[in-house]
Amino acid sequence: MIRRWLPYPLLSLLLAVIWLVLNQSLAVGTLLLGVLLGIGLGLAYRVLEPPKAHIRNFLLLGRLLLRVLGDIVRSNFAVARLIVHRDRRMHSGFVAIPLTLTDRHGLAVLAGIITSTPGTIWVSHDPDLSILVIHVLDLVDDQAEIDAIKQRYERPLLEIFQ
Amino acid sequence: MSHTLLAAAIVIAQILLLVAMGCSIVRMARGPRAQDRVLALDALYVNAMILLLTIGIRTGSLLYVEAGMIIALLGFAGTFALAKFLMRGEVIE
Amino acid sequence: MSHLDALPPWAAILVTVLMLLGASLACIGSAGLLRLKDFYQRVHAPTLGTTLGTYCMLAASITCFSVLHGRPIFNEILIGVFLTLTAPITLMLLVRTALHRDREAGSDYVPKSPHKP
Known part of the structure; x- marks a missing residue:
C-alpha cells in the first residue's frame, strides 16, 4: 500500500x-x-522509470559530504592563489583514471564531487573500459592525483552504492 | 563603528561583483571560441545572482532572494541549452 | 541606513567578513576567465564563484535576515542546493562540448576518443 x-x-x-x-x-x-x-x-x-538507487550507508554518505565540503573550501583558496599569482610554468593536463566503481548513481555523485571541487573537472567516462578522464588545473604528479581520487572519493562511494 | 564597516563592506562587495561581471563580459566579447563565450555567460549569471543577494542585504528585502533563486534555475536551463546546441547543432534531439 | 542599524555588532562583523570573502572569491574566479590561457584552464575558474563564493554570500544573507527578523530564515539555502546540483552539470556538458568540437577540429591537445583508431 x-x-x-x-x-x-x-x-x-x-x-x-x-x-x-x-x-x-x-x-x-x-x-x-x-x-x-x-x-x-x-x-x-x-x-520515467529511473533505475533505483540503493544507498547502503547513510552515515558514510554524510561523512563523505563533509569531507567534500572541506576539500571544496581548501581547493577554492588553492585555485584563487593560482589565479592571483599567475605562474607561467603552471602545467595543466588530462589524467586517465581506471575506476572500479560501476554503479550509475555512484558515478553521478563522483562526477558532482570532482566537478564541484575547483581545480579538477570531469571530462569523460568510458563505461566499457571503465576509464575516467579528468582535467587538472595544477598538475604536478599524475599518480598522486589518481591515488587521491581513488582513496578519498571512490572507496567510500564503493561502500555506499555497491 | 561596526555598522559603518558593514555599509562600506556592502559597497566594496558590490564593486567587486561588478568587476567580476565586467571580466565575464570581456571574455564573452573576446571569445575566442563559442564555448568560451558560453562559459563566460554562465559565470555572468552566477555573479548577477550574488549581486542580487548583496542588494537584498542592503535593502533588507527578501524579494531579492527569490529573484536570485529564479536566476539560478533559469541560468542553468539557458547554459544547458546553449551547450547542447554547440554540441549537436540542435537543442532538442 | 536604517534597518541595518538593528543588527548587533557581532552579526554586523560576521556579515561583513562573509560578504567580502564571497565577493572576492567570485571576483577572482571571474578574473581567472581573463587570466588563464586556454579553455580547459578557464573552465576551472567560475567554480570559485559557484561554490564558496555563493556559500559565503548565502551565509551572510541568512545571518542578516535571521537576526533582523528574530526568527530563522533560511530559504536562501535552496539557492545553494540548486546551484550545487546544477553548476557541475553545466560545466561537465561544456567540457564535453569543447572536447567534441576539438576532436572534430583534429586538435592534438585533447585525449583521443577510445572508440576511434
Missing part, C-alpha cells in the same frame, strides 16, 4: 521539505500542499 502511493519515499520527502523551506512556514495549508506535491511528483517520477 505504501509502495503504491510512495514509490520513491526519499524523493517525496525531499520535495515536501523543499516546498516547506520555500514557503518558510508550517501552516496547515502549506503542510498539506507539500504532502500532496511530494506524493504527486513522486508518482509522476515513476513514469
Whole structure:
C-alpha cells in the first residue's frame, strides 16, 4: 500500500521539505500542499522509470559530504592563489583514471564531487573500459592525483552504492 | 563603528561583483571560441545572482532572494541549452 | 541606513567578513576567465564563484535576515542546493562540448576518443 502511493519515499520527502523551506512556514495549508506535491511528483517520477538507487550507508554518505565540503573550501583558496599569482610554468593536463566503481548513481555523485571541487573537472567516462578522464588545473604528479581520487572519493562511494 | 564597516563592506562587495561581471563580459566579447563565450555567460549569471543577494542585504528585502533563486534555475536551463546546441547543432534531439 | 542599524555588532562583523570573502572569491574566479590561457584552464575558474563564493554570500544573507527578523530564515539555502546540483552539470556538458568540437577540429591537445583508431 505504501509502495503504491510512495514509490520513491526519499524523493517525496525531499520535495515536501523543499516546498516547506520555500514557503518558510508550517501552516496547515502549506503542510498539506507539500504532502500532496511530494506524493504527486513522486508518482509522476515513476513514469520515467529511473533505475533505483540503493544507498547502503547513510552515515558514510554524510561523512563523505563533509569531507567534500572541506576539500571544496581548501581547493577554492588553492585555485584563487593560482589565479592571483599567475605562474607561467603552471602545467595543466588530462589524467586517465581506471575506476572500479560501476554503479550509475555512484558515478553521478563522483562526477558532482570532482566537478564541484575547483581545480579538477570531469571530462569523460568510458563505461566499457571503465576509464575516467579528468582535467587538472595544477598538475604536478599524475599518480598522486589518481591515488587521491581513488582513496578519498571512490572507496567510500564503493561502500555506499555497491 | 561596526555598522559603518558593514555599509562600506556592502559597497566594496558590490564593486567587486561588478568587476567580476565586467571580466565575464570581456571574455564573452573576446571569445575566442563559442564555448568560451558560453562559459563566460554562465559565470555572468552566477555573479548577477550574488549581486542580487548583496542588494537584498542592503535593502533588507527578501524579494531579492527569490529573484536570485529564479536566476539560478533559469541560468542553468539557458547554459544547458546553449551547450547542447554547440554540441549537436540542435537543442532538442 | 536604517534597518541595518538593528543588527548587533557581532552579526554586523560576521556579515561583513562573509560578504567580502564571497565577493572576492567570485571576483577572482571571474578574473581567472581573463587570466588563464586556454579553455580547459578557464573552465576551472567560475567554480570559485559557484561554490564558496555563493556559500559565503548565502551565509551572510541568512545571518542578516535571521537576526533582523528574530526568527530563522533560511530559504536562501535552496539557492545553494540548486546551484550545487546544477553548476557541475553545466560545466561537465561544456567540457564535453569543447572536447567534441576539438576532436572534430583534429586538435592534438585533447585525449583521443577510445572508440576511434
